[in-house]
Amino acid sequence: MQSDPPSSIQSSFTQIGVEPPFVSVLEKHGITVPTPIQHQAIPAILQGKDLVGIAQTGTGKTYAFGLPMLQSMAHEKGRALIIVPTRELAQQIEEALAPLASLYRIGIAVFIGGASMHLQRRMLRNNPRILVATPGRLNDHLEKKTVTLREVRILVLDEADRMLDMGFKPQIDRILAHVPRERQTLLFSATMPKEIMQLASAQMRLPLRIEVAPSGTTAAKVEQELIIVQQVNKGMLLQSLLRDYHGSVLVFSRTKHGAKKITRLLNDQGFPAAEIHANRSLGQRRAALQGFKTGKYRILVATDIASRGIDVTGIEVVINYDLPDDAGDYVHRIGRTGRADREGRAISFATPSQAQHIREIERLIRAPLRRRSHASVPQLPLEEGRSDKRPQRRSSPRSFPPRSGAPRHGTQRKNFRPRRRY
Structure with missing residues (x-):
């Protein structure tokens, strides 16, 4: 894998090859200077190179691949496929690219779980040239033969490390089997585990590696703190911290059950909070995220799986109520604050036994x-x-008893339901 040396030169979008119509749209949105990942990635993608981009969340990755992708599609035939881990990230990408795509009437379709398969099939009648999809739902369409990927010329794997962490490798492999071998492949990730390197080696042609910060690097302006606390006292500590800070707060729970109980505790104590996790419907997740963006809810409680694609500016504090199972998720979590070169704070709770x-x-x-x-x-x-x-599996305040009918620890329900696909 080739490497591109980092550059500190500040340039305009025009200087790195972005055409005037796109630059005008960016300027209307207050975007005038490329971020480091955009500065390095856009020229390489415009040259048709395969690319592996290592960058933190909130560094402008969507425009880093979206701008050159759209510019190329404005002049050449073919489709683009963007694969992402979650519904929220798919919708965020569609919202970011839609104003640029409309310049050349390039349609975008979003295929995500929780939305109507029938409506998604109807979208295809309009011949969208960009498809943004989660692996599970795209596989559903491939199995039903309602979509073809034969015309895909540009393939983007966004937040690839998270998709592999979530167990999507089999679905991604099936998708790649339907995409032409002759294509341009762009892979973006916040970390670079060996599984990503293997994927790049198998699916990409001499990819250029762009690393604006070493794999695992956290945002420079995020102050990171750790508090050692007994599990039973986490709820009390969380409430005290929420009184110390007055801005918007994102709280992470390891489990959806824990997220639900934390949210209930906060609302009972007068803290306006919403929850976003796999047990919430697509409409509920949209409403929670929109309410958090507009200030209706000061606090958003999320799980790792559901949090991907949370793009909210000005989050003052990220609180890790539970440490994540995987260290790489820590980088993704705290990347939700300190975005766009702003200052932020991340506070993690750990029990005394979590030294390792x-x-x-x-x-x-x-x-x-x-x-x-x-x-x-x-x-x-x-x-x-x-x-x-x-x-510890218990990820929620003890102030709430188990729900009636919940299985005891170490047992399973008779009617086991597989994990929801995204």
């Missing part, structure tokens, strides 16, 4: 998490002798 898990995060980000205490809870040390790799 903390070390894995610190190893990935190449920096120690600053320990701090809070007056609302006892100050605790890490128990270095213990090495619980995974956080």
Whole structure:
């Protein structure tokens, strides 16, 4: 894999090859200077090169691939396929690219779970040239033969590391089997695990690697803090922190059940909060995200799976109520604050037994998490002798009893339902 040296030269979009009609639209949206990933990626993509882009969330990746993709499609035939891990990210990309695509009447269709298959089939009658899809729903259409990918000339895999973490590798492989081998492939990721390198090696032609920050690097202006707290005291600590800060707050729970209980606790205590996780319908997730953007809800409680595509400017604090299972998810989580060169803060809760898990995060980000205490809870040390790799499954405040009829720990419901596809 080739590497492109980083550049610190500030240039305009015109200087890196973006045509005037697109530049005018960008300027109307207040975008005049390319971000580092855009500065390096756009010229290479316009030259037709395969590309692997390593960049944090919130660095402008959508325009980094979207601008050269649309400019190429304005002058040549063919379709583009953008594969993303979640519904929210698919919708975010469609919203970002639609004003640019309308310049040349390039239609965009979004295929995501939770939406009507029938309506999605009707979209295809308008012959959209760009398809933004989640792996599960696109596979549904391929199985029913309601869509063909024979004309795809540009393939984008966005947040590829997250898609593999979510277990989408089999679906992605099936999709790639339907896409022509002669194509341009663009892969974007915040981290670069070996699985991504293997995917790039198997599916890309001499890809150029652009790394605006080393894999696992967190945003420079995000202050990261760690509080050691007993599980039983997390709810109390969360409420105290919410009184300390007055801006919008994004809270991460490891589980959808935990997210629901945290949201209920906050609303009961007078904190306007909404939840976004796999048990919420597409309409509920849209309403929660829109309410968070407009200020109706000051707090959004999310799981890792559902949080992809949350593009909200000005989030003051990200709180990791639970540490993520995978250290790479820590980078994705805190990337929701400190976006577009703004300052932000990320506060993580860890139980005393999670020393090993903390070390894995610190190893990935190449920096120690600053320990701090809070007056609302006892100050605790890490128990270095213990090495619980995974956080405890209980991810919600103890102020709520288990729901009636819920299975006891270690048992399963008789009617097991497989994990929802995105």
